[in-house]
Amino acid sequence: MVALPRLVVAAPSTGQGKTTIATGLMAALRIAGHEVSGHKVGPDYIDPGYHALATGRPGRNLDPHLVGEERLVPMLLHGASGADIAVIEGVMGLYDGRLGTDGFASTAHVATLTRTPVVLVIDVAKLSRSAGAIALGMATFDAGVRVAGVVLNQAGSDRNTAEIIGSLEQTGLPVLGVMPRDVRLSTPSRHLGLVPAAERDGSIRMIEQLGEQVARHLDLDAILEVARSAPHLDAESWSPAREVMSVDASDHRPVVAMAGGRAFTFRYAETEELLTAAGCEVVTFDPLVDPALPAGTQGIYLGGGFPEVYAAELAANRGLLDDLRSAVAAGIPTVAECAGLLYLAESLDGAPMAGILPATAAMAGRLVLRYPAAVAATDSLLTKAGEEVTGHEFHRTRTSPAAGESAAWAIGDESVGYASGNLHASYLHVHWAGHPQLAQRFADAVYAAPMHVVSPAPPAVPVTRPRDRVADPLRHHGDVETGEGLLDFAVNVYDGGRPAWLERALRESLTAAAAYPDAEPARAAIAQRHGRELEEVLPTAGAAEAFTLIAQLRPWRRPVVVHPQFTEPHAALEQAGHTVTTVLCRPENGFALDPDAVPDDADLVVIGNPTNPTGVLHPADLLRGLRRRGRLVVVDEAFMDAVPGETGSLARERLKGLVVVRSLTKHWSIPGIRAGYIVGDRTQVRWLADRQTPWSVSAPAIAATIACTSRTATPEARDRAATLARWRDFLEGGLRGRGIDYAPSAAPFVLARLGRGAHAALRERGVAVRRADTFPGLDSAWVRIAVRPPGMTNQFFTALDAARLLQPTS
Template identity: 60%
Template sequence: MSTRLPRFVVAAPSTGQGKTTVATGLMAALSRAGHQVSGHKVGPDYIDPGYHALASGRPGRNLDPHLVGEDRVTPLLLHGAAGADVAVVEGVMGLFDGRMGGAGFSSTAHVARLTRTPVVLVVDISRSSRTIGAVVHGLCTFDPRITVAGVILNKAGSPRQVAEVRSSIRIPVLGTIGRDDAFSAPSRHLGLVPAAERDEAAHALDRLAEHVTESVDLRALLELASSASDLDEEPWDPASEVRAPARTSDRTPDRAPGRADRPVIAMAGGRAFTFRYTETEELLRAAGCDVVAFDPLADTALPEGTSGLYLGGGFPEVHAAALTANAPLRDELRTAVAGGVPTVAECAGLLYLCTSVDESPMVGALPVTAAMSPRLTLRYPVATAAGDSLLGRTGEEVTGHEFHRTTTTPAAGAGPDPAPGGDAAWTIDGEATGFATTSVHASYLHTHWAGHPHLAQRFADAVHAYADAGTTLRDGRGATSSGTDLRDGRGATSSGTEQPAAEEGRSPVSTGAGPLPDPLRHHGDVEAAEGLLDLAVNVFPGPRPPWLDAALRDSLDDVGRYPSPTAAEAAVAAHHGREPDEVLATAGAAEAFTLLARLRPWRLPVVVHPQFTEPHAALEQAGHAVTEVQCRPEDGFVLDPAAVPEAADLVVVGNPTNPTGVLHPAEAVRRLRRPGRLVVVDEAFMDVVPGETGSLAGTGLPGVVVVRSLTKHWAVPGVRAGYLLAEPEVVAGLRREQVPWSVSTTAAAATVACTSDAAREEAARRAEALGAWRGVLEAGLAERRIHHVASAASYVLAQVGEGVHAALRDAGIAVRRADTFPGLDPSWVRIAVRPEPQVRHLLATLDGLDTARS
């Protein structure tokens, strides 16, 4: 079956002839004359289709044999022009200019030949007269496979010049447009300014349409368009290129967005993100997803129910200040990416995910910085997938284009451990570029998914899998594509169905609440076995900041020398406003508690419970009999200083306390001080408290020792870095007990980095994110009438009932059993705060357990 489609191509001898202005003006003039006009652009360009859409009221489309293959060009033309009276195709560069070395491949002439479309030339005659005739004649005869059917003279001068030019041309002259700078679109370092950034664009188009109507014979132009032959190809159909899950295939188009069966993909838009192909959205919708636009300049939150992120191209470097100012959205995006939300980022999207662009803070989801470069990168490559990732499979080839003046440092993911930056996304011309994991794909390369629909399919599959997290999510960092389960924090996936731990060669962990050989030594990391959603460990779930990773890597250059804690202790002192002799760097908080236990022959050491058990264990190991003082559940686990015996010469208390999350007022802790008594305050989770309200770290109170750890907030449990703050004589005594060189070079470097100004800012952002996640968890528990303790930390103590800890493990969720904390029974569990998708999964599982019990 053939299709009748009036159409013409607008071409030129070279760039700069006014092709875009005339093509857009023709679309606007024909639209205002009552015709349905479909606008198309030869090549990969995003900007011109934006003007086409503004002029025609329909989406602008691209026709590019390099990006989509020769056989898809005409079907895409027919698809985009469905229901139109006429299709206008704007060319690229000169009529016969295509991919370098490709003999005109992907040129305007190539597309005109593939679509059998007559060509209308736009020629700038401002600097020539009769020579224009020779140029037109050459273009008409250079390739007999195309038909140059008419010409429009642009930037015309005097009537005499126009007459001279007309007399030299042997094909129909369809119009003459005079010089008028008001009709030219402004330029930028990459080309034209997008239509979405020109507030006056619509008004300018009205003037342009009026001018073109007066200057061009539109009737003759339409007759020329009608001379185009019928097309035998079938229109491109996104539904034939991808598949939707069976559960969505029979749904009606008016279903509510964000339903579990039609997960939401948040697609960046607005003035900073204008570059994306219309067919991308059509493919994702055909694959069973709902695409919802959001504006990173204006929206402070992602669309409700976001299960995927698509960050296309644009000019984030131009809007850097405004993007930086929208901190709430940047924080939410960083959290979403860290939480495993499938994310595709092309060019501008890559820059937005970086830590900074020209020193303006961006999202920080990738440990990468970006900066403007004097060199324009412009290429039309074939790219090879560098490894298995969200979009690619090792060795697969795709076609694409790059067009940017920025560079990233590093240029590509590297290293055996893909977290957090991932492996390289592509190899282009022998060089690795971009960043990719099983949940993130970010690079400079633009691809047209109509030419590579498997990319859209894989992304949509990953989004569906993430949205179905109630059955597939297995840890605190997200789900993977194709319905497989994420097995570790680096995005590695299993090769098949889930197997019991014992069958995979791992030591199974007890799933019950029975007795343990040493309850005081039981920690949450023991419970977070592979294959379980980890809500047991309190380590921050997002990636480490790039400045911390850099410090850790750089420290390896110094491991040939014995370590020194001097620089770390000076940095801590400056951070808290203390003197260096009031600081002792330690191998984590555990070493600090061991040193304190050995400092003196304590007569009556007291540990305020429930709290972190390591101080209690360290005291017993040093031969001390520990007296417990219990904070009572009926009092909300609030500290009562009067409950501590007067004779106690050592008192250990947490603030905020692990596992209750209770933040004791600083005054209540001060009231524990007595002559001859040492009060040890474990502030391992004080970073989570906005403004560190209640902290005694900066006070320098006599008789008070403050212990800090970098493990939790900075996600470096393997580094073992911490410190304590106390009076100089106490620090000196503890240092004498310390094993030489116990603080490694890497731990010292981490301490310096985590007490910097950048760390202070990042700590505040993390505290804010944790507070938001905690609010979701506490609200969910309250809705289910599950008793819990109001927390100021990165965990919540909840009384879920006996047997629920084991039942949750059987359902694939690890929470920290709390009966190993003195003062708590098996009805309590400690739940680590995680991003909302994991929290919702936990709450849904609790609902299921409740239903099963009832």
């Protein structure tokens, strides 16, 4: 008999705050000096990630569907080995399980199998005495489930809380704590649920705050008493060493490369434990940044995650994709579940992936969520034909085709996935602790496999700047593409001197350098320029400050950046701790935005117009149509100055939930001055102004803003736009005449597909263009070419022709 204090945190339904309370309770107990083991009912990978941060131990799952009822208590004891207390977070509502099974695999089922008391969390934000009725119904519905107490979550006024506590006194259920409303402790979500802890900057601090709040508002002593009331368990702890055997008694431990990092966060802790027990050495690698597989790789495990969020970054790491393709072709045993399947496909949402599987993947409108039994369709790396396993699927992508000639599984009448002697890939997640024969077969194949040797990279083209590898693609800038002796087609600054009136304004601004700058005159000038009220305008230190303020404006639940576009908004959002959803505009559609691709639950949408680097000018009606209640639409019009007549600009329109960001730096050749502004919805502008650091806009930037938005600037601005249009026509005509694919542009640059290697080859011939593979959604075949006078553009064409870059693009 084993004594293990334990409790289940459950709720009447999903969305009540189970994860917040359970994770906070784990953190609070750990802070109080207890060794805590965290567990999650069901197949979910994300909550155990938060549990691991809260407890300092691996998060574990308890799922009778995945591992069998008989293994549940042994796995609980294994996961809780050495712990003082086990906290088990439930799934959905307390009695909700697989449909049609009378609650199989529900929280109640797990609580019954493990003989664990339940603490019920009830969100009372919109309840009063009804909370007592809900608790009583939950407690009496099944005599085999013991509800030992209640935690009230999202409590409001003291008066209403007292009313709720009074109703619970009638049920005999003790109130173990009352958590007040606190929006700071909300957890961000995306299309498959919560954002994984590994992807969320600041997760550790958030969990510390949760622990502090739970310790303050819950009765930890009473909760410990509930846990200690759990009966002893009559079972032996699960052991991976008893499930598999080591293949080789020698000292050699073959390396299994296991994908990790932000894009691959989904795997069960027991998978690694089984492989280790079988004699393998599991080495984690990050497909976003690592240039190759780990040294000595003899097996590859690609688990689940969110590759669709990082498709462009994964595609940009071509070295690793090439190495992976080489390894699989050489026979290295490879398992891919869900995200791994997408990574091995030819493309994901248009971004090129490894190309190992003859399939393409893309986001779809419907979520696939199922809990099936699957039958092996063939003998393969993992399975014997006809063998049945249990698993789960949870994804919003589709592959086409869904299965290969040798499918991995048959689920009902459907064939899914791809399987061969050294490869097994499908959407199905299988918990290997429930089917240890899969781990054994994989380990056997790994031992028998050759050791993968990384292929030597081809000789690099000798260039001085920039390096072929970009440390942070989102912060890469055209300035680093230029260099001494190079023709500059990389930076989008207007190729001409500054007007005399602007030079004079900049010089005179230095006379005010002894005083703190006053941005109000600039605010007034901007308001007059666009026909706005002062409250609808905010001068900023360039567009960069504007994007930083927007990123920090509120705890965005699902910020969306439409790509390819200027990467600063994306970088600012990530720096502020947000996980960004990328919506890609595709070359086959002329980089036009499909508004249906923007998720309905996006509360922030950022889009360029005209967009950098594509030059696409989106219709104003399309941008207006992106507005929704509770959503802020940010339109980056940094290059609208270059559009004759500023066709399509929204800077003058008073639209709720929309702001426009402008920059003066490129059109007026003053990038070092950092002059920009925001115009739009007065409420949003006021909130942004409240977050702006005092005196952030310098005196020269204020002077430049006043000068460039004045009536004096109007004819010069019009002439520059017309000149840029002529220069752009000349550039596009030369590209068109050479049969080069390009995106028709409304901006002072043109995005062209010159072919892979063109960027470096042009530098060899003295021309700097802007590499485009650092823009999400584009690869190294694309470059951005700044618009320049015809004479200079002819020099570009001479270099282009000399480099023999006119072969079909790749």
